[in-house]
Amino acid sequence: MVGIENYSKALKTYISEVVTVKEPVKLYEPIKYIVALGGKRLRPILTLMSCDFFGADYKKALPAALALELFHNFSLIHDDIMDQAPLRRGKETVHHKWDLNTGILSGDAMLILAYQLFEEYEPNKFSELAKLFSKIALKVCEGQQYDVDFETKIDVTIPDYIKMIEYKTAVLLGAAMNMGAIIANASEECKNNSYEFGRLLGIAFQLQDDYLDCFGNPETFGKQIGGDIIANKKTYLYLKTLQNCSPSEAKQLINLFSETPENPSGKIKFVKEMYQSSGAAEASTQEIVNYTEKANSVLDKINISEENKAELKLFGEKLMKRNV
DSSP states (O other): OOOHHHHHHHHHHHHHHHSOOOSSHHHHHHHHHHHHTOOOOHHHHHHHHHHHHTTSOGGGGHHHHHHHHHHHHHHHHHHHHHHTOSEETTEEOHHHHSOHHHHHHHHHHHHHHHHHHGGGSOHHHHHHHHHHHHHHHHHHHHHHHHHHHHTTOSOOOHHHHHHHHIIIIIHHHHHHHHHHHHHTTOOHHHHHHHHHHHHHHHHHHHHHHHHHHHHSOHHHHOSOTTHHHHTTOOOHHHHHHHHHSOHHHHHHHHHHTTOOOSSTHHHHHHHHHHHHHTTHHHHHHHHHHHHHHHHHHHHTTSOSOHHHHHHHHHHHHHHHTOOO
């Protein structure tokens, strides 16, 4: 086991070598900008960790790890455009710093660069990695469309929401674990279980992200607090509140989520109070624990050392307790 600090250092060096600014500058500068913002780099770290834990040199997984990071950031640029978000990781979003067209085009270029990175692998591995990447990338787009649809759909259920975050977020974490296993020549069973571990961890991660969107510290979270409420997103918190509150309160909440006030501070404050008084906030934190425990149960089926299993459990626990 190499250690997360070493994975991060190797990834940072590799990014500096591959993600550079060249002509036309206005295409590549925004790519370098958003990647340099850093973030948690959860997906590439999981790829390097998975490759290492299955007994291969983790540096062999760097191209695949960076491909996932580029794809993730490509999706963030376009998500921010769709959400009209002003901040990403505490800094200006790409379309705010430059313009809308630059955000769209630089995002498109990132997707192409991600695919190019798989060309670093020999034909059989290239084929397996590229097929997985294409399948997962399409699911992410499907998840994003569900997310958009839910803003105007009235009868969204909690299972609908879980499916949406599975597609939009969790499958990419599953792919991150799976890719590391592919590069390390793990068994089919281990590849599948690695994907399942990442998928379940990804659901817990997104539930936590949605919780922090409401109740996080704006100085550490890096995004606008209450952004999901402003955008009328039907998160687990919203759906659980509807389940738990009285008919009159439910009607009031539904009406609020059909409005977009110029000054949303009052709406944010009122909705957050409803999330807490209804027990939805507490239920959300428990669901984060539940999915993290489900992910940990999958580890028993994966053929890696007990030390490495403990490291993955610790990694999941840190995600569950994060405030950024």
